[in-house]
Amino acid sequence: MGRQRWWRGLRARVTVAYAIGSLLLSFTVAGATFALARAQLLEAAESQHREQAYSNARSLRENVQSALEKEASPDGSQIDINTFLTNLSRFNGSQQALLLDDGTWYSPFDIKDQLQGYPQLVDGTRRWSVADMRIDVKGTVSYAVGIRLNSINASYFEVRSLADLESTLSSLRAILVGVSTLASGAGAAFGYYSARRALTPLSRISTAASAIADGDFTMKLDLEDDRDLALLGSAFNNMVDAVGQRIARERQFTSDVSHELRSPLMTLTASVEVLERRKDSLPDVAQQAIDLLSHDLDRFQRLVQDLLEISRMEAGAVQLQISQFLLIEFLENVMTQSRNPGLLRNFSPGDPDLVVSADKRRLAQVMTNLIENAEKYGGGATGITYEVVDDDVQIVVEDNGPGVPAEERDRIFERFARMGGVAGNRASDAGFGLGLSLVGEHVRLHGGQVWVTDRIDGQHGARFVVQLPLGPDRELHEEMAS
């Protein structure tokens, strides 16, 4: 499996999609909010300004009219219009101008030119009595209202800066941008979270799949709580059942075949035994035939036993018969029974009171297979030792042979089903049967490990190490010693 780039992962993609989606959404909403708020605020400010302008226009008209009456002067120019205009602006920062119909401008402020730049305002006021528009006054957005004062033949203009409003709006904009950014972040986080949630079933599937790969066909995928995935769950479970049943059938077949082989083997064994007892009374040729028959019957019998053992392991039906025993006594008995009596003579035992908890029959098979393996490939085992290493005991079988090449060291303990079957290879040699793979399986069933290295004392040969965990009762009880 190659390394995957993170952004190709489903979770990353969902996160990014959520982030982009919430970014678009929040900025759209923020934009709309801003536009609406702006329109409303402007409308409110403008209508306030308009009201103010009307009231100012009225008071200007009254002032001008009363001044006209008081002075009874026909020449309006005598009246100080600029003072009136200045008074109007005193409290609210607006700027005023008055345009007489003869084209004379009055204004204490410098806005005449600006207003003249908007003829639609000036002409509109004259034509429609009232006009307003947003204008630019020296770079500042301002609101201008024009009101026709027919009684004095003039147009009154009032301009007010919208700079305050603009600054409010820019704060609002900043807030909205901030909120939108946060919302996008939250969207990304939510996307990540929901992707994870959405992926939980996937990780459950992958857990289940690994369990199944390890041979646990009882594994069930429970996706019932999710209607959309329940179908996938049941399909998956059906598949597991089907595969499991198929494998179980094949195992059953192996097991049945091995079982079936036992009945004829029983007959053969008993009959060959009778022949062997009567061997002396038979001609030479028949004797040779009986020897061949008896030897291969032995081999056949062991092969069937190993096959049965393997099929039991495959079926997970092995129950260890754990008992406690003295390791030294056990190994001495193994060596006594082996066809290599020299082993016992060279035996240099470790702690004589060491007690192990193991399936004695299976551990004996492990040791016997290792000794026979050494005989077959290593010129015979040269020594067996054991020592306690932390919470384990390591039982070591060494030989003087050519050793095992590094690249084959793991393979030789694998199940025979997976082996390449290279001729002459330790593990796959049919003459030896399934010895080392059974060693591996037995040791694993005990919660231990087995491995092979070169000898560590500098001599030629292989060093097989069986490591078993020690139970709590590793020392011999005092009563036993007496």
Next chain:
Amino acid sequence: MGTKILTVEDDERIRQAVTLALEEEGWDVVEAATGERALETFTASPADVVLIDIMLPGIDGFEVCRSIRRTSDVPIIMVTARSDTHDVVAGLEAGADDYLTKPFAPKELSARIRAMLRRVRAHEPGTLERTRIGELEISPDEGMVLRNGEELHLTKTEFKLLVELASQPGKVFSREVLLERVWGYDYFGDGRLVDVHIRRLRTKVEADPASPRYVVTSRGLGYKLQP
């Protein structure tokens, strides 16, 4: 007249071959193909040793074993398909004294039979003095155990096991030692033989088999008779 062995086996060819081989070893062999036939034959003329295949059509080997046990303490050897199943324990609990797995060598069977007969006969004239341990009174000569003066009915294997433990009260006997002395096995005998027989022995000699007073387990390594 020689020692008579009743072989209960449904496969005709196996039965013939085993009979042939056992006869070669010098035993008298009586055959039975079914459990029913085996019980009839045994009732008509009891054998000295019974060999029963567990897998029988009709009444199975366990049932045959239990039926025989009700009336007889004849040594029984079970033949099972595998050694690592519950069959072995079930067979021993049904009253079998020993077991073999198929395919076995008839030579091995002969050795087992000899070991059994030897231990049955070993008790005839005294190997152990009459012993008293608490409420138990063991009389090897009569092959009899009394608890509070009442006779207990032990099979020969159970009896031999008790006598072995009683030979050195308080000493722990490992399973291996008991397997060798009672059953004649080497070091690699099946410890469950000892465990199941100890269990059966307890149901007979102990007032409360769940918390034994006499036949005590020692740290999983063996058993002893508590004086």
